[in-house]
Amino acid sequence: MKSILFQLLAATIATASSLPAFYNASGAPPFFPGEDIQLTEGRLTNASQIFPNSSIHRLFGFGRESKITNNITSFGCKLLPGDAAWPSPSTWDIFNFLLGGSLIKTNPLAAVCYPLWPEYSAQRCKEVSEKWLTSELQLASPGSVMQPLYEGRSCMPPGFNYTTSCEMGAYPTYVVNVSTVAQIQLAVNFARNANLRLVIKNTGHDFLAKSSGKGALSIWTHYLTDKAFYPEFESDDGYTGPAIKVGAGVQTREAYEYAKAHGVTVVGGEDYSVGIAGGFTLGGGHSPMSSMYGMAADQVLAMQVVLASGHFITATAKQNPDIFWMLRGGGGSTIGVVTSMTIKVHPKVQMTTVTLNFTADNDGPDVFWKGVRAYFDNVESLVDKGTYAYYFIGASADERGTTAAGNTSYYFQMQPFAAPNKTIEETKALLNPWFTAMDEFNITYTPVYSHADNFHDSWVVAFPEEKVGQDVVKLASRLMPRSVIHDTTLRNQLVDAIQDAIAKGFFTSGVQLSGTGIAVEPPSTSAAAVLPAWRTTLTQTTVGGEWTFQSDWGTVKEVSLSLTSWMDVLRDLAPDSGAYLNEGDIIEPNQSDAFYGKNYPRLYALKQKYDPTGVFFALTAVGSEDWEVQVTDPLPYSWNNNGRLCRRWK
Numbered sequence: 001m002k003s004i005l006f007q008l009l010a011a012t013i014a015t016a017s018s019l020p021a022f023y024n025a026s027g028a029p030p031f032f033p034g035e036d037i038q039l040t041e042g043r044l045t046n047a048s049q050i051f052p053n054s055s056i057h058r059l060f061g062f063g064r065e066s067k068i069t070n071n072i073t074s075f076g077c078k079l080l081p082g083d084a085a086w087p088s089p090s091t092w093d094i095f096n097f098l099l100g101g102s103l104i105k106t107n108p109l110a111a112v113c114y115p116l117w118p119e120y121s122a123q124r125c126k127e128v129s130e131k132w133l134t135s136e137l138q139l140a141s142p143g144s145v146m147q148p149l150y151e152g153r154s155c156m157p158p159g160f161n162y163t164t165s166c167e168m169g170a171y172p173t174y175v176v177n178v179s180t181v182a183q184i185q186l187a188v189n190f191a192r193n194a195n196l197r198l199v200i201k202n203t204g205h206d207f208l209a210k211s212s213g214k215g216a217l218s219i220w221t222h223y224l225t226d227k228a229f230y231p232e233f234e235s236d237d238g239y240t241g242p243a244i245k246v247g248a249g250v251q252t253r254e255a256y257e258y259a260k261a262h263g264v265t266v267v268g269g270e271d272y273s274v275g276i277a278g279g280f281t282l283g284g285g286h287s288p289m290s291s292m293y294g295m296a297a298d299q300v301l302a303m304q305v306v307l308a309s310g311h312f313i314t315a316t317a318k319q320n321p322d323i324f325w326m327l328r329g330g331g332g333s334t335i336g337v338v339t340s341m342t343i344k345v346h347p348k349v350q351m352t353t354v355t356l357n358f359t360a361d362n363d364g365p366d367v368f369w370k371g372v373r374a375y376f377d378n379v380e381s382l383v384d385k386g387t388y389a390y391y392f393i394g395a396s397a398d399e400r401g402t403t404a405a406g407n408t409s410y411y412f413q414m415q416p417f418a419a420p421n422k423t424i425e426e427t428k429a430l431l432n433p434w435f436t437a438m439d440e441f442n443i444t445y446t447p448v449y450s451h452a453d454n455f456h457d458s459w460v461v462a463f464p465e466e467k468v469g470q471d472v473v474k475l476a477s478r479l480m481p482r483s484v485i486h487d488t489t490l491r492n493q494l495v496d497a498i499q500d501a502i503a504k505g506f507f508t509s510g511v512q513l514s515g516t517g518i519a520v521e522p523p524s525t526s527a528a529a530v531l532p533a534w535r536t537t538l539t540q541t542t543v544g545g546e547w548t549f550q551s552d553w554g555t556v557k558e559v560s561l562s563l564t565s566w567m568d569v570l571r572d573l574a575p576d577s578g579a580y581l582n583e584g585d586i587i588e589p590n591q592s593d594a595f596y597g598k599n600y601p602r603l604y605a606l607k608q609k610y611d612p613t614g615v616f617f618a619l620t621a622v623g624s625e626d627w628e629v630q631v632t633d634p635l636p637y638s639w640n641n642n643g644r645l646c647r648r649w650k
């Protein structure tokens with residue numbers, strides 16, 4: 001009986017192919033196969049005939065236009081398992097039937113290490129522990145996140161744990177492993193109608209673990225990996241040229257490989273496993289190609305989106321232009337679930353990368369800092385040649401990859417410098433002023449050059465494999481505008497600040513790039529919701545506070561507060577700038593101003609328009625100030641995702 005129903009319903013809603021329901025031929029490419037499969041009133045009606053009561057529409061019907069809408073305003077909090085109103089097991093079963101069986105009940109990934117959990121397995125625990133810091137492990141696990149600090153460090157494997165217990169924390173309760181738009185619509189409608197906390201997990205890379213949420217239903221976009229190439233795409237904003245359409249689950253490396261195969265260049269992130277069509281581009285997206293072409297969000301030509309109402313729409317410069325504007329820089333998890341993006345790609349270019357290190361070991365700190373200053377003296381001219389750099393400056397043993405001799409055992413690690421459209425000889429000429437200064441100071445450094453005739457092959461050799469899964473770092477960052485880098489006094493103050501941060505026990509990293517590419521017309525500041533400060537930025541300075549895996553929450557709180565407070569040095573240095581929402585401080589003061597700048601009032605109004613009941617939430621996201629996470633860890637509210645989500649009445 002159950003399997004017949006299952007087949008019937010699977011065929012009815014989630015996996016049946018049909019004619020594209022809302023396809024608009026202009027401005028966006030054809031739907032991917034999974035986008036053709038959509039939820040409709042007719043399908044809901046069919047399903048409710050199989051389940052002969054009215055719950056189907058009440059639970060899974062569309063918002064706003066739907067005749068039956070739940071009035072949730074009388075209840076200020078999202079449900080948690082165990083609440084009286086939490087959906088019954090049979091309701092979850094029906095949901096799973098409608099989904100075609102793609103609902104996953106999750107437990108923490110490291111539960112395999114804890115004998116009290118049913119999945120306990122010493123062998124699996126060994127594997128999980130060994131791979132804990134790799135993105136492969138965390139990506140493949142439906143509910144896991146790469147920054148467990150923000151889910152509550154609730155179940156860490158041995159060696160990484162601060163307690164002897166394993167709890168659910170803010171790992172979601174259920175995950176929908178989506179492959180069709182209909183499944184996303186069902187999940188959005190169910191969460192909205194049943195008052196569930198809803199999260200979206202793509203890769204789980206987010207630095208604030210925004211894809212976690214206590215008691216949440218999660219939409220997992222990982223398997224939306226379709227790709228299509230259009231050599232002559234005509235977009236609604238007048239662009240004609242090559243474009244690729246990527247599903248929401250496509251990662252950086254896949255996009256780069258795909259672009260290489262088609263002889264083009266795509267503006268993606270530095271790390272190979274960050275999602276390209278999820279939080280990265282939605283939040284702006286800085287790239288090794290940004291100094292040439294601007295932000296990733298600037299490349300978007302069309303998006304397909306399931307809105308908070310459950311309706312599936314196309315957003316382009318002409319269709320739903322306000323949504324199109326918002327989702328290019330306004331951040332992930334705000335008003336809808338993006339199912340695909342169509343993005344502009346650029347001609348194939350050669351690229352040279354350079355990695356190098358220098359330390360204070362031979363020549364002492366004074367000489368070391370002269371070398372660092374000489375680098376910053378050249379940042380403006382380097383960015384203006386279309387180049388990018390990713391560097392680390394600090395004195396910590398962990399970051400340095402060696403046993404540090406002390407807190408003045410400084411290192412500078414360039415990993416890497418990247419020069420698109422430049423030969424090795426041209427790159428050497430660009431770096432010559434800096435290297436000449438380094439030679440004068442007698443600093444020992446050994447640049448390693450690599451060149452390829454295309455972006456992918458150059459990127460793949462020089463960019464680092466980043467560690468994830470850690471809960472021992474808290475980050476804060478500030479965008480440094482040209483006005484700071486250009487001015488000798490302010491530039492020196494920036495280097496002094498970096499030195500001071502390290503003296504206080506922090507580590508730093510930076511990216512050198514522009515949010516306004518040299519190879520394109522500067523974008524109009526109103527074209528996308530990218531934080532305006534990006535347009536004048538020449539470097540992003542990131543500062544991190546560290547503790548150990550065994551540190552208690554008191555230490556986490558103390559280091560976090562001291563870092564946020566220390567950051568005033570950088571805020572005062574660049575008061576009119578801002579901070580990148582994807583790499584920001586969870587307790588950034590004046591947060592909406594810092595992360596969204598003058599765009600915030602419009603972003604907030606659009607949030608009210610398209611998600612009036614707050615289906616979507618993420619810490620620091622647009623509209624998040626209307627909610628609080630009633631954190632159960634000994635931390636202030638909204639410092640992580642581990643607690644009930646409730647409206648904050650103003």
Ligand SMILES: Cc1cc2nc3c(=O)[nH]c(=O)nc-3n(C[C@H](O)[C@H](O)[C@H](O)COP(=O)(O)OP(=O)(O)OC[C@H]3O[C@@H](n4cnc5c(N)ncnc54)[C@H](O)[C@@H]3O)c2cc1C
Pocket residue numbers: 146199200201202203204205206207209210211221248268269270271273274275276277278279280281282283284285286287331332333334336337338339466582583618
């Ligand atoms: C190792 C590492 C390297 C990084 N490098 C860069 C870099 O070079 N440049 C840069 O700009 N940033 C970089 N970042 C930051 C990165 O942009 C953010 O972590 C971003 O949030 C990742 O997006 P995701 O979709 O992969 O991750 P997730 O954690 O899965 O999602 C991030 C947020 O976006 C939301 N979201 C995801 N998919 C969708 C969707 N389809 N529709 C709506 N909302 C969605 C999620 O709900 C969540 O709120 C890096 C991060 C890490 C950890």
Ligand SMILES: *[C@@H]1O[C@H](CO)[C@@H](O)[C@H](O)[C@H]1NC(C)=O
Pocket residue numbers: 024025026027236318319
């Ligand atoms: C399709 O998009 C165009 C704009 O490109 C718009 O004018 C038209 O109304 C849309 N059609 C439908 C059916 O949505």
Ligand SMILES: *[C@@H]1O[C@H](CO)[C@@H](O)[C@H](O)[C@H]1NC(C)=O
Pocket residue numbers: 012040042043046
């Ligand atoms: C509803 O079910 C009927 C009978 O099986 C079928 O003919 C019809 O196409 C279905 N409608 C939808 C929208 O799936």
Ligand SMILES: *[C@@H]1O[C@H](CO)[C@@H](O)[C@H](O)[C@H]1NC(C)=O
Pocket residue numbers: 071072073074
């Ligand atoms: C929602 O419920 C509240 C409290 O019961 C009630 O005052 C309000 O009128 C309801 N709103 C709608 C739109 O039904």
Ligand SMILES: *[C@@H]1O[C@H](CO)[C@@H](O)[C@H](O)[C@H]1NC(C)=O
Pocket residue numbers: 051052053055090091094
């Ligand atoms: C719908 O009705 C069936 C049969 O009466 C019942 O078992 C089921 O629990 C109901 N579903 C919901 C979601 O209320």
Ligand SMILES: *[C@@H]1O[C@H](CO)[C@@H](O)[C@H](O)[C@H]1NC(C)=O
Pocket residue numbers: 158159161162163164550
């Ligand atoms: C971590 O877990 C191990 C194994 O359960 C336990 O022996 C150890 O005490 C835990 N560490 C801390 C700091 O609680």
Ligand SMILES: *[C@@H]1O[C@H](CO)[C@@H](O)[C@H](O)[C@H]1NC(C)=O
Pocket residue numbers: 104142177178179223
């Ligand atoms: C998720 O769905 C995909 C198909 O889209 C399938 O290959 C994969 O095994 C599923 N993963 C889990 C954990 O269910």
Ligand SMILES: *[C@@H]1O[C@H](CO)[C@@H](O)[C@H](O)[C@H]1NC(C)=O
Pocket residue numbers: 355356357400401402413446447448
């Ligand atoms: C720089 O140092 C890092 C960490 O020790 C090391 O992995 C890398 O190979 C070094 N790079 C060069 C060019 O020496």
Ligand SMILES: *[C@@H]1O[C@H](CO)[C@@H](O)[C@H](O)[C@H]1NC(C)=O
Pocket residue numbers: 362442444
């Ligand atoms: C230059 O550095 C080397 C070691 O790297 C040292 O032996 C030499 O004395 C230094 N020369 C000067 C002029 O500082």
Ligand SMILES: *[C@@H]1O[C@H](CO)[C@@H](O)[C@H](O)[C@H]1NC(C)=O
Pocket residue numbers: 407408503504505
């Ligand atoms: C760094 O070393 C100096 C000198 O030994 C010491 O005064 C200072 O407290 C140290 N700072 C940190 C953060 O350890």
Ligand SMILES: *[C@@H]1O[C@H](CO)[C@@H](O)[C@H](O)[C@H]1NC(C)=O
Pocket residue numbers: 349421519
């Ligand atoms: C690459 O550099 C050449 C000059 O060396 C220039 O003519 C060309 O426009 C550049 N390409 C891009 C995409 O900027």
Ligand SMILES: *[C@@H]1O[C@H](CO)[C@@H](O)[C@H](O)[C@H]1NC(C)=O
Pocket residue numbers: 589590
């Ligand atoms: C927030 O911004 C206002 C005005 O821009 C400023 O006066 C205030 O000092 C800022 N607060 C913090 C904590 O930075």
